[in-house]
Amino acid sequence: MFFYLRNKNKTIKELRKNRSYTAKQLAERLRMNQNLILRVDDTKLKNVPEPLKSKLLPALKDDNLDNYPW
Numbered sequence: 001m002f003f004y005l006r007n008k009n010k011t012i013k014e015l016r017k018n019r020s021y022t023a024k025q026l027a028e029r030l031r032m033n034q035n036l037i038l039r040v041d042d043t044k045l046k047n048v049p050e051p052l053k054s055k056l057l058p059a060l061k062d063d064n065l066d067n068y069p070w
Contacts, residue, residue: 003061008046012037015045015060029059 007015016026016037023041027034032055040048048056 004045004057007060009044011042011044012048012056012060013041016041019060019062021059026059030055 016023021029023037024034027037030037036052040052045053045056
């Protein structure tokens, strides 16, 4: 919750770069298409649609793999 409140105005690209992920690495980690990551790269976290946001948040927060919603 605190991660979202602090970072809701940052873009996905900024958050991804803070964790040292490329778009391809993040897509592989989340088991999704790289084009989807690149499409929302310049979007602020608060403007990302909810199903995608719930998949991105655990990876961007760097939670354990157990918390990923596969």
